Amino acid sequence: MKYADLYTHSALKLGGVEGNLDEAKYLVLGVPLDITSTYRPGSRFGPNAIREASLNLESYSLRSGLDVEDLGICDIGDLNVLGDLEGTLQRLRRVIGEALDSKKIPIALGGEHTLTYGCVKAFSEVAVLSFDAHMDLRDEYLGVKLSHATFMRRLQESLGADRIVEVGVRALCREELELAEKANLKYIKSADVIRRGSQWTVKEVKDALSSFERVYLTIDMDVLDPSYAPAVGNPVPEGLSPTILLDIIQPLCDRGIAGLDLVEVAPHYDSGVTAVQAAHIIFNVLAFLQCPASS
Numbered sequence: 001m002k003y004a005d006l007y008t009h010s011a012l013k014l015g016g017v018e019g020n021l022d023e024a025k026y027l028v029l030g031v032p033l034d035i036t037s038t039y040r041p042g043s044r045f046g047p048n049a050i051r052e053a054s055l056n057l058e059s060y061s062l063r064s065g066l067d068v069e070d071l072g073i074c075d076i077g078d079l080n081v082l083g084d085l086e087g088t089l090q091r092l093r094r095v096i097g098e099a100l101d102s103k104k105i106p107i108a109l110g111g112e113h114t115l116t117y118g119c120v121k122a123f124s125e126v127a128v129l130s131f132d133a134h135m136d137l138r139d140e141y142l143g144v145k146l147s148h149a150t151f152m153r154r155l156q157e158s159l160g161a162d163r164i165v166e167v168g169v170r171a172l173c174r175e176e177l178e179l180a181e182k183a184n185l186k187y188i189k190s191a192d193v194i195r196r197g198s199q200w201t202v203k204e205v206k207d208a209l210s211s212f213e214r215v216y217l218t219i220d221m222d223v224l225d226p227s228y229a230p231a232v233g234n235p236v237p238e239g240l241s242p243t244i245l246l247d248i249i250q251p252l253c254d255r256g257i258a259g260l261d262l263v264e265v266a267p268h269y270d271s272g273v274t275a276v277q278a279a280h281i282i283f284n285v286l287a288f289l290q291c292p293a294s295s
């Protein structure tokens with residue numbers, strides 16, 4: 001046995017996969033953005049917590065019959081996040097743009113939800129499917145126009161409300177609800193997902209997005225119930241289970257996705273279970289993209 005065999009991995013990489021950047025199909029990028037958090041900060045520690053959790057999960061997805069090690073991922077590390085939000089989002093947009101130019105699908109590990117704005121802005125044409133307890137549709141929050149609570153409003157202004165679908169909603173203010181109703185922005189309440197089931201939800205989402213070729217998927221971990229994912233910036237009761245979340249996402253992967261982010265893991269608020277859930281969701285979504293039919 002060589003001494004190197006005694007090490008489990010050389011550095012923190014998602015799934016421990018030593019991917020080849022040129023050949024990779026998926027570019028994994030940590031975005032430790034944690035600037036506008038209002039309740040519980042700490043999502044800057046999310047990317048490495050998810051990577052660490054991923055090293056201790058089996059990489060085989062029984063739902064799809066595929067192994068994440070075989071899917072072609074390359075984890076390029078974390079984006080430099082400096083103090084200014086605008087500059088960081090611009091750099092993020094550039095990195096995502098380069099990934100798209102080289103025909104790779106970007107997978108961003110957050111970080112706070114505001115990073116979705118930087119990712120989506122890199123696409124010339126895309127619809128956004130968001131799993132989140134919140135709508136993130138406020139015009140401003142605490143005097144700030146661009147934050148985790150408002151970025152979806154900014155995207156709605158530039159993309160149009162018909163290009164946004166929100167699933168798992170259960171925490172909002174009257175202003176957000178009125179905007180969604182007035183603009184005809186499709187949202188599905190958490191209680192409806194739970195009561196009507198995954199097949200109903202999948203059909204609702206597919207009907208709403210059928211005319212758009214490219215869909216960007218964003219998963220705010222607070223869409224899960226806090227009993228499954230307590231370490232998030234803004235936990236909200238009555239959320240989804242990991243099983244129903246993956247039951248919904250799997251068939252939605254049949255048309256592929258333009259990009260993915262998973263955000264708002266603030267790992268210091270639990271003993272590790274939220275990061276494990278996050279890694280499990282990412283492994284499975286990557287496998288679903290190869291195999292959207294359930295088994």
Ligand code: MN
Binds near residue numbers: 113134136220
């Ligand atoms: Mn959010």
Ligand code: MN
Binds near residue numbers: 132222
């Ligand atoms: Mn949220």
